[in-house]
Structure formats: structure tokens, C-alpha cells
Amino acid sequence: MCVCMCACFSFLNYWEKKYKHIWEIDKEAYIRRYEKAQKSLSAFETDIARYVQLKSEVNTEEATTPMRFLRIDCAPLKQTLVSRAAAHTHTHTHTHTHTHMTYAICLQQWSRQHVEGSNARRCMGQE
Numbered sequence: 001m002c003v004c005m006c007a008c009f010s011f012l013n014y015w016e017k018k019y020k021h022i023w024e025i026d027k028e029a030y031i032r033r034y035e036k037a038q039k040s041l042s043a044f045e046t047d048i049a050r051y052v053q054l055k056s057e058v059n060t061e062e063a064t065t066p067m068r069f070l071r072i073d074c075a076p077l078k079q080t081l082v083s084r085a086a087a088h089t090h091t092h093t094h095t096h097t098h099t100h101m102t103y104a105i106c107l108q109q110w111s112r113q114h115v116e117g118s119n120a121r122r123c124m125g126q127e
Contacts (some may be wrong), residue, residue: 004068004069007068008070011065011072015074019058024081026090027087031091044092048093054081055082055086058081059082061078
């Protein structure tokens, strides 16, 4: 019995070490900090790729694991982890799109103001 309990604790420890960060993170707080950091496009892509890779790793884990007289079913845990990794991927993509669209709109407005101002000065003979 003790051997089986030790194997179960070892199994639990494996999953916690490898994936605990996925289920413990406060996603909203993480995204707020992420937006304030104003990361580059390559940083966004790296983070998105990391969560895609994480989804792949979770999917390669065994769904059931026999331990002596027990069989541990990890399918619900795997499904939850894959869903959370997919949600992080979606959130990163949305945050990236929103951040860079806002930047593009601001740049476009700035450009219009300066081009229109420059054209108006030219028409008035000030340039």
C-alpha cells in the first residue's frame, strides 16, 4: 500500500512541476501586466509559440496510468490544461492584435495630422 501511495505522490509531483503554472496563473492580471510591458512582435510570437508547444506536450501525456491496483485517469486534467493553453494562445493573439492595431491607428492619426498640417502650410506659402 505504501509503495502505491508513494507512486501516486510521485505522479502528482510530476504533473505539478510540469504544468502547475498553467492552472495557477491569474490570466487577467497576467494580461494587464503584459499589455503595460508593450512587448515587441517577436516577444508575442515567442509566447504564443510557447503555449502552442505546451498544448502539444500535454497532448502527448498518457491519458491513463496504471499504478499497481489503481488506474489514474488524467483525461479530464489533460483536457483542462489543453483548454487553458489554448485560451492563453487566444488571449496573447488578441492582446497582440489589439496592441498593434491601437499603435497603427495612433500612427495613422499622427501621420494625417502632420501631412495635413504640412499641406496646409504649403498652400499658405509658409514652407
